[in-house]
Amino acid sequence: MESKHFGTRAIHGGQQHDPSTGAVMPPIYQTSTYAQSSPGEHKGYEYSRTQNPTRSALEASLASIENGSHAMGFGSGLAAVDACMKLLSPGDEVISTNDLYGGTYRQFVHIYEKYGIKFHFVPMSDESVIESKVNSRTKMIWIESPTNPMLNVVDIEKVSKIALSAKALLVVDNTFATPYLQQPIKLGADIVLHSGTKYLGGHSDLVLGALIVSDKDLADRLYFIQNSTGAVCGPMDSFLALRGIKTLHIRMERHCYNAKEIAHFLKSHPAVGRVVYPGFTEHPGHLVAKKQMRDFGGMISFTVKSDLAEDASKVVSSMKIFTLAESLGGVESLSGHPASMTHASIPKDQREANGITDGLIRLSVGIEDIRDLKADIEAALLLIL
Secondary structure (H helix, E strand, C coil): CCCCCHHHHHHHCCCCCCCCCCCCCCCCCCCCECCCCECCECCCCCECCCCCHHHHHHHHHHHHHCCCCEEEEECCHHHHHHHHHCCCCCCCEEEEECCCCHHHHHHHHHHHHHHCCEEEEECCCCHHHHHHHCCCCEEEEEEECCCCCCCCCCCHHHHHHHHHHHCCEEEEECCCCHHHHCCCCCCCCCEEEEECCCCCCCCCCCCCEEEEECCHHHHHHHHHHHHHHCCECCHHHHHHHHHHHCCHHHHHHHHHHHHHHHHHHHHCCCCEEEEECCCCCCCCCHHHHHHHCCCCCCEEEEEECCCCHHHHHHHHHHCCCCEECCCCCCCCCEEECCCCCCCCCCCHHHHHHCCCCCCEEEEECCCCCHHHHHHHHHHHHHCCC
Protein backbone atom coordinates (compact mmCIF):
# COMPACT_ATOMS: atom_id res chain seq x y z
CA MET A 1 0.00 0.00 0.00
CA GLU A 2 1.39 3.40 -1.01
CA SER A 3 1.87 5.89 1.81
CA LYS A 4 0.07 9.22 1.85
CA HIS A 5 3.20 10.83 3.34
CA PHE A 6 5.54 12.53 0.89
CA GLY A 7 8.87 11.39 2.36
CA THR A 8 7.89 7.76 2.06
CA ARG A 9 6.51 8.20 -1.46
CA ALA A 10 9.71 9.99 -2.54
CA ILE A 11 11.69 6.88 -1.62
CA HIS A 12 9.23 4.07 -2.33
CA GLY A 13 6.41 5.53 -4.44
CA GLY A 14 5.64 3.46 -7.53
CA GLN A 15 8.74 1.35 -6.93
CA GLN A 16 9.40 -2.35 -6.52
CA HIS A 17 12.54 -4.36 -6.05
CA ASP A 18 13.96 -5.78 -9.26
CA PRO A 19 12.07 -9.08 -9.72
CA SER A 20 15.00 -10.94 -11.27
CA THR A 21 17.67 -10.07 -8.69
CA GLY A 22 15.99 -8.31 -5.78
CA ALA A 23 18.04 -5.16 -6.45
CA VAL A 24 16.74 -2.32 -4.27
CA MET A 25 17.47 0.32 -6.91
CA PRO A 26 16.15 -0.27 -10.45
CA PRO A 27 18.99 -1.30 -12.75
CA ILE A 28 20.17 0.94 -15.57
CA TYR A 29 18.80 -0.88 -18.59
CA GLN A 30 21.32 0.38 -21.13
CA THR A 31 19.73 -1.32 -24.09
CA SER A 32 18.02 -0.16 -27.25
CA THR A 33 15.95 -3.24 -28.02
CA TYR A 34 14.42 -6.34 -26.41
CA ALA A 35 14.08 -9.99 -27.47
CA GLN A 36 10.65 -11.14 -28.62
CA SER A 37 9.49 -14.75 -28.28
CA SER A 38 7.57 -14.44 -31.54
CA PRO A 39 6.61 -11.49 -33.75
CA GLY A 40 4.77 -8.97 -31.58
CA GLU A 41 5.10 -11.13 -28.43
CA HIS A 42 7.30 -9.53 -25.78
CA LYS A 43 7.50 -8.79 -22.06
CA GLY A 44 6.15 -5.25 -22.28
CA TYR A 45 9.26 -3.74 -23.83
CA GLU A 46 10.17 -3.71 -27.49
CA TYR A 47 12.28 -0.61 -28.22
CA SER A 48 13.71 1.93 -25.78
CA ARG A 49 12.28 5.00 -27.48
CA THR A 50 8.86 3.54 -26.70
CA GLN A 51 9.58 2.01 -23.28
CA ASN A 52 12.61 1.42 -21.10
CA PRO A 53 12.43 -0.22 -17.65
CA THR A 54 14.62 2.42 -15.99
CA ARG A 55 12.53 5.22 -17.46
CA SER A 56 9.37 3.35 -16.43
CA ALA A 57 10.63 3.25 -12.83
CA LEU A 58 11.25 7.01 -12.90
CA GLU A 59 7.83 7.66 -14.42
CA ALA A 60 6.12 5.60 -11.71
CA SER A 61 7.93 7.63 -9.07
CA LEU A 62 7.00 10.94 -10.71
CA ALA A 63 3.32 9.96 -10.89
CA SER A 64 3.41 9.03 -7.22
CA ILE A 65 4.99 12.22 -5.88
CA GLU A 66 2.78 14.47 -8.04
CA ASN A 67 -0.45 12.59 -7.21
CA GLY A 68 -0.95 11.69 -10.85
CA SER A 69 -1.75 8.42 -12.61
CA HIS A 70 0.68 8.67 -15.54
CA ALA A 71 4.04 10.32 -16.16
CA MET A 72 6.43 10.73 -19.08
CA GLY A 73 10.18 11.35 -18.95
CA PHE A 74 11.64 13.59 -21.67
CA GLY A 75 15.12 14.51 -22.85
CA SER A 76 14.79 18.01 -21.35
CA GLY A 77 12.27 20.36 -19.81
CA LEU A 78 11.84 22.11 -23.15
CA ALA A 79 11.13 18.77 -24.82
CA ALA A 80 8.29 18.37 -22.32
CA VAL A 81 7.06 21.89 -23.18
CA ASP A 82 7.21 20.94 -26.87
CA ALA A 83 5.04 17.86 -26.29
CA CYS A 84 2.40 20.03 -24.63
CA MET A 85 2.40 22.39 -27.61
CA LYS A 86 1.84 19.45 -29.95
CA LEU A 87 -1.54 18.91 -28.30
CA LEU A 88 -2.64 22.11 -30.08
CA SER A 89 -3.70 22.91 -33.64
CA PRO A 90 -3.28 26.01 -35.86
CA GLY A 91 -5.71 28.70 -34.72
CA ASP A 92 -5.65 27.62 -31.07
CA GLU A 93 -4.80 30.19 -28.40
CA VAL A 94 -2.75 29.91 -25.22
CA ILE A 95 -2.96 32.24 -22.23
CA SER A 96 0.43 32.22 -20.52
CA THR A 97 2.11 33.76 -17.53
CA ASN A 98 3.89 36.91 -18.73
CA ASP A 99 6.89 36.26 -16.49
CA LEU A 100 8.20 32.85 -17.49
CA TYR A 101 11.40 31.04 -18.31
CA GLY A 102 13.08 32.53 -21.37
CA GLY A 103 13.42 29.16 -23.09
CA THR A 104 9.68 28.55 -22.85
CA TYR A 105 8.98 32.04 -24.18
CA ARG A 106 11.42 31.46 -27.06
CA GLN A 107 9.71 28.20 -28.01
CA PHE A 108 6.25 29.73 -27.85
CA VAL A 109 7.07 32.84 -29.89
CA HIS A 110 9.79 31.72 -32.29
CA ILE A 111 8.67 28.15 -32.97
CA TYR A 112 4.94 27.81 -32.45
CA GLU A 113 3.62 31.24 -33.41
CA LYS A 114 4.66 30.57 -37.01
CA TYR A 115 2.48 27.43 -36.95
CA GLY A 116 -0.58 29.49 -36.14
CA ILE A 117 -0.70 29.22 -32.35
CA LYS A 118 -1.52 32.55 -30.70
CA PHE A 119 -0.12 33.40 -27.27
CA HIS A 120 -1.38 35.95 -24.75
CA PHE A 121 1.22 36.79 -22.08
CA VAL A 122 -0.56 38.25 -19.07
CA PRO A 123 0.07 38.85 -15.36
CA MET A 124 -1.83 36.08 -13.62
CA SER A 125 -2.10 37.55 -10.14
CA ASP A 126 -5.37 39.14 -11.31
CA GLU A 127 -7.71 36.41 -12.55
CA SER A 128 -9.91 38.96 -14.33
CA VAL A 129 -7.05 39.64 -16.76
CA ILE A 130 -6.98 35.94 -17.64
CA GLU A 131 -10.76 35.85 -18.07
CA SER A 132 -10.61 38.84 -20.43
CA LYS A 133 -8.44 36.82 -22.84
CA VAL A 134 -10.58 33.68 -22.82
CA ASN A 135 -12.50 32.99 -26.04
CA SER A 136 -13.72 30.02 -28.08
CA ARG A 137 -10.17 29.41 -29.40
CA THR A 138 -8.57 29.21 -25.94
CA LYS A 139 -7.27 25.66 -25.62
CA MET A 140 -4.57 25.98 -22.97
CA ILE A 141 -3.66 28.09 -19.95
CA TRP A 142 0.02 27.99 -18.97
CA ILE A 143 1.17 28.75 -15.43
CA GLU A 144 4.56 29.02 -13.78
CA SER A 145 4.28 29.44 -10.04
CA PRO A 146 6.49 30.74 -8.58
CA THR A 147 7.58 32.33 -11.85
CA ASN A 148 11.10 32.56 -13.23
CA PRO A 149 12.77 34.84 -12.20
CA MET A 150 10.38 37.30 -10.51
CA LEU A 151 8.82 34.71 -8.19
CA ASN A 152 5.29 35.84 -8.86
CA VAL A 153 2.73 33.47 -7.37
CA VAL A 154 -0.38 32.34 -9.24
CA ASP A 155 -3.48 31.00 -7.50
CA ILE A 156 -3.63 27.64 -9.28
CA GLU A 157 -7.01 26.65 -7.87
CA LYS A 158 -8.68 29.85 -9.07
CA VAL A 159 -7.13 29.63 -12.53
CA SER A 160 -8.15 25.97 -12.78
CA LYS A 161 -11.79 27.04 -12.52
CA ILE A 162 -11.28 29.47 -15.41
CA ALA A 163 -9.66 26.71 -17.47
CA LEU A 164 -12.46 24.27 -16.66
CA SER A 165 -15.10 26.80 -17.69
CA ALA A 166 -13.23 27.48 -20.94
CA LYS A 167 -12.71 23.73 -21.57
CA ALA A 168 -9.00 24.50 -21.82
CA LEU A 169 -6.09 22.43 -20.53
CA LEU A 170 -4.31 23.87 -17.50
CA VAL A 171 -0.55 23.27 -17.54
CA VAL A 172 1.49 24.12 -14.45
CA ASP A 173 5.28 24.33 -14.59
CA ASN A 174 6.10 23.18 -11.06
CA THR A 175 9.88 23.30 -11.45
CA PHE A 176 10.56 26.03 -8.86
CA ALA A 177 8.18 24.69 -6.23
CA THR A 178 8.77 20.94 -6.72
CA PRO A 179 6.20 18.29 -5.79
CA TYR A 180 7.34 18.55 -2.17
CA LEU A 181 6.19 22.15 -1.82
CA GLN A 182 3.22 22.25 -4.21
CA GLN A 183 0.72 19.77 -5.64
CA PRO A 184 -0.84 21.29 -8.82
CA ILE A 185 -2.99 18.26 -9.72
CA LYS A 186 -4.72 18.51 -6.35
CA LEU A 187 -5.33 22.18 -7.17
CA GLY A 188 -6.95 21.42 -10.52
CA ALA A 189 -4.09 21.21 -13.04
CA ASP A 190 -4.43 18.87 -16.02
CA ILE A 191 -0.69 18.63 -16.74
CA VAL A 192 2.24 19.22 -14.40
CA LEU A 193 5.59 19.97 -16.02
CA HIS A 194 9.08 19.77 -14.58
CA SER A 195 12.54 20.49 -15.72
CA GLY A 196 13.93 17.46 -13.89
CA THR A 197 17.37 18.95 -14.50
CA LYS A 198 16.68 21.18 -11.50
CA TYR A 199 15.43 20.14 -8.06
CA LEU A 200 14.23 16.65 -8.97
CA GLY A 201 17.69 15.56 -10.05
CA GLY A 202 19.19 17.95 -7.56
CA HIS A 203 22.88 17.39 -8.31
CA SER A 204 23.49 19.27 -11.58
CA ASP A 205 24.45 16.07 -13.36
CA LEU A 206 21.55 15.41 -15.77
CA VAL A 207 19.22 17.05 -18.27
CA LEU A 208 15.65 15.77 -18.16
CA GLY A 209 12.01 16.85 -18.43
CA ALA A 210 8.77 15.38 -17.15
CA LEU A 211 5.01 15.59 -17.59
CA ILE A 212 2.53 14.17 -15.09
CA VAL A 213 -1.23 13.82 -15.62
CA SER A 214 -4.19 12.18 -13.90
CA ASP A 215 -6.33 11.47 -16.99
CA LYS A 216 -5.65 8.34 -19.05
CA ASP A 217 -6.93 9.75 -22.34
CA LEU A 218 -4.66 12.79 -22.00
CA ALA A 219 -1.79 10.51 -21.03
CA ASP A 220 -2.37 8.39 -24.14
CA ARG A 221 -2.24 11.50 -26.34
CA LEU A 222 1.03 12.60 -24.76
CA TYR A 223 2.53 9.09 -24.95
CA PHE A 224 1.70 9.03 -28.66
CA ILE A 225 3.39 12.41 -29.17
CA GLN A 226 6.43 11.34 -27.18
CA ASN A 227 6.86 8.06 -29.02
CA SER A 228 6.24 9.68 -32.41
CA THR A 229 8.72 12.52 -31.92
CA GLY A 230 11.26 10.65 -29.83
CA ALA A 231 12.32 13.24 -27.23
CA VAL A 232 12.78 10.68 -24.44
CA CYS A 233 15.28 10.68 -21.59
CA GLY A 234 17.92 7.96 -21.55
CA PRO A 235 18.27 5.25 -18.91
CA MET A 236 21.27 6.83 -17.16
CA ASP A 237 19.52 10.18 -16.70
CA SER A 238 16.38 8.34 -15.59
CA PHE A 239 18.42 6.50 -12.95
CA LEU A 240 20.05 9.71 -11.73
CA ALA A 241 16.71 11.53 -11.51
CA LEU A 242 15.19 8.65 -9.58
CA ARG A 243 18.13 8.73 -7.19
CA GLY A 244 17.66 12.49 -6.73
CA ILE A 245 13.94 12.17 -5.98
CA LYS A 246 14.71 9.92 -3.02
CA THR A 247 16.26 12.86 -1.13
CA LEU A 248 14.03 15.63 -2.54
CA HIS A 249 12.10 16.26 0.68
CA ILE A 250 15.24 16.50 2.81
CA ARG A 251 17.04 18.76 0.35
CA MET A 252 14.05 21.07 -0.06
CA GLU A 253 13.82 21.62 3.67
CA ARG A 254 17.41 22.86 3.69
CA HIS A 255 16.99 24.89 0.49
CA CYS A 256 13.98 26.65 2.03
CA TYR A 257 15.74 27.32 5.34
CA ASN A 258 18.84 28.75 3.68
CA ALA A 259 16.82 30.88 1.24
CA LYS A 260 14.82 32.42 4.08
CA GLU A 261 18.01 33.34 5.91
CA ILE A 262 19.60 34.83 2.78
CA ALA A 263 16.45 36.77 1.86
CA HIS A 264 16.35 38.50 5.26
CA PHE A 265 20.10 39.14 5.08
CA LEU A 266 19.77 40.82 1.67
CA LYS A 267 16.76 42.85 2.73
CA SER A 268 18.80 44.73 5.30
CA HIS A 269 21.96 45.18 3.20
CA PRO A 270 22.82 48.74 2.07
CA ALA A 271 24.09 47.60 -1.36
CA VAL A 272 20.78 45.90 -2.22
CA GLY A 273 17.69 47.46 -3.76
CA ARG A 274 14.58 45.27 -3.82
CA VAL A 275 14.45 41.66 -2.71
CA VAL A 276 11.84 39.33 -4.21
CA TYR A 277 10.97 36.36 -2.00
CA PRO A 278 7.47 34.87 -1.54
CA GLY A 279 8.14 34.33 2.14
CA PHE A 280 8.01 38.07 2.85
CA THR A 281 4.59 39.15 4.09
CA GLU A 282 4.75 42.18 1.78
CA HIS A 283 5.21 39.98 -1.30
CA PRO A 284 1.97 40.39 -3.30
CA GLY A 285 1.60 36.62 -3.63
CA HIS A 286 2.53 35.75 -0.06
CA LEU A 287 -0.92 34.67 1.09
CA VAL A 288 -1.49 32.55 -2.01
CA ALA A 289 1.94 30.94 -1.58
CA LYS A 290 1.15 30.26 2.06
CA LYS A 291 -2.14 28.63 1.04
CA GLN A 292 -0.90 26.38 -1.78
CA MET A 293 2.75 25.73 -0.85
CA ARG A 294 4.35 23.89 2.05
CA ASP A 295 7.18 26.45 2.23
CA PHE A 296 8.47 29.30 0.08
CA GLY A 297 11.23 27.63 -1.92
CA GLY A 298 14.94 28.03 -2.47
CA MET A 299 14.92 30.84 -5.07
CA ILE A 300 15.51 34.57 -4.47
CA SER A 301 15.81 37.48 -6.88
CA PHE A 302 17.20 40.87 -5.92
CA THR A 303 18.54 44.03 -7.49
CA VAL A 304 21.74 45.81 -6.65
CA LYS A 305 21.10 49.32 -5.32
CA SER A 306 22.21 51.04 -8.53
CA ASP A 307 20.20 48.59 -10.70
CA LEU A 308 23.10 48.69 -13.17
CA ALA A 309 24.31 45.71 -15.17
CA GLU A 310 27.97 46.41 -14.36
CA ASP A 311 27.33 46.28 -10.61
CA ALA A 312 25.25 43.13 -10.90
CA SER A 313 27.97 41.55 -13.02
CA LYS A 314 30.63 42.49 -10.48
CA VAL A 315 28.67 40.84 -7.69
CA VAL A 316 27.90 37.55 -9.44
CA SER A 317 31.40 37.29 -10.91
CA SER A 318 33.15 37.73 -7.58
CA MET A 319 31.26 35.23 -5.43
CA LYS A 320 33.22 32.09 -4.59
CA ILE A 321 30.63 29.65 -3.22
CA PHE A 322 27.74 30.84 -5.36
CA THR A 323 28.78 29.67 -8.83
CA LEU A 324 27.86 31.92 -11.76
CA ALA A 325 26.05 29.46 -14.02
CA GLU A 326 22.84 28.67 -15.87
CA SER A 327 20.30 26.39 -14.22
CA LEU A 328 19.17 26.04 -10.61
CA GLY A 329 18.02 23.55 -8.02
CA GLY A 330 21.27 21.72 -7.36
CA VAL A 331 22.78 21.11 -3.94
CA GLU A 332 25.33 23.81 -4.75
CA SER A 333 24.37 27.49 -4.73
CA LEU A 334 24.22 29.22 -8.09
CA SER A 335 23.90 32.85 -9.13
CA GLY A 336 22.68 34.24 -12.42
CA HIS A 337 22.06 37.47 -14.29
CA PRO A 338 18.68 36.88 -16.01
CA ALA A 339 18.92 39.84 -18.42
CA SER A 340 22.04 38.41 -20.06
CA MET A 341 21.60 34.71 -19.35
CA THR A 342 18.32 32.82 -18.85
CA HIS A 343 16.06 35.60 -20.20
CA ALA A 344 18.27 37.17 -22.85
CA SER A 345 15.94 35.85 -25.58
CA ILE A 346 13.12 38.09 -24.31
CA PRO A 347 13.20 41.64 -25.75
CA LYS A 348 14.59 44.22 -23.32
CA ASP A 349 11.38 46.26 -23.11
CA GLN A 350 9.36 43.15 -22.26
CA ARG A 351 11.93 42.01 -19.71
CA GLU A 352 11.90 45.34 -17.94
CA ALA A 353 8.10 45.57 -18.02
CA ASN A 354 8.12 42.31 -16.06
CA GLY A 355 10.71 43.60 -13.57
CA ILE A 356 13.74 41.91 -15.10
CA THR A 357 16.04 44.91 -15.04
CA ASP A 358 19.75 44.96 -15.79
CA GLY A 359 20.55 45.06 -12.08
CA LEU A 360 18.57 41.92 -11.23
CA ILE A 361 20.37 38.87 -9.81
CA ARG A 362 18.75 35.45 -9.35
CA LEU A 363 20.02 33.14 -6.63
CA SER A 364 19.44 29.41 -6.41
CA VAL A 365 20.29 28.91 -2.76
CA GLY A 366 21.93 25.56 -2.16
CA ILE A 367 22.30 23.43 0.94
CA GLU A 368 25.76 24.56 2.07
CA ASP A 369 26.36 25.96 5.56
CA ILE A 370 24.38 29.19 5.83
CA ARG A 371 27.29 31.01 7.50
CA ASP A 372 29.50 30.45 4.46
CA LEU A 373 26.77 31.55 2.06
CA LYS A 374 26.19 34.82 3.94
CA ALA A 375 29.91 35.53 4.08
CA ASP A 376 30.25 34.90 0.35
CA ILE A 377 27.44 37.32 -0.54
CA GLU A 378 28.69 39.93 1.92
CA ALA A 379 32.17 39.93 0.40
CA ALA A 380 30.74 40.35 -3.12
CA LEU A 381 28.35 43.16 -2.14
CA LEU A 382 31.12 45.11 -0.44
CA LEU A 383 32.69 45.59 -3.88
CA ILE A 384 29.81 47.86 -4.99
CA LEU A 385 29.31 49.89 -1.80
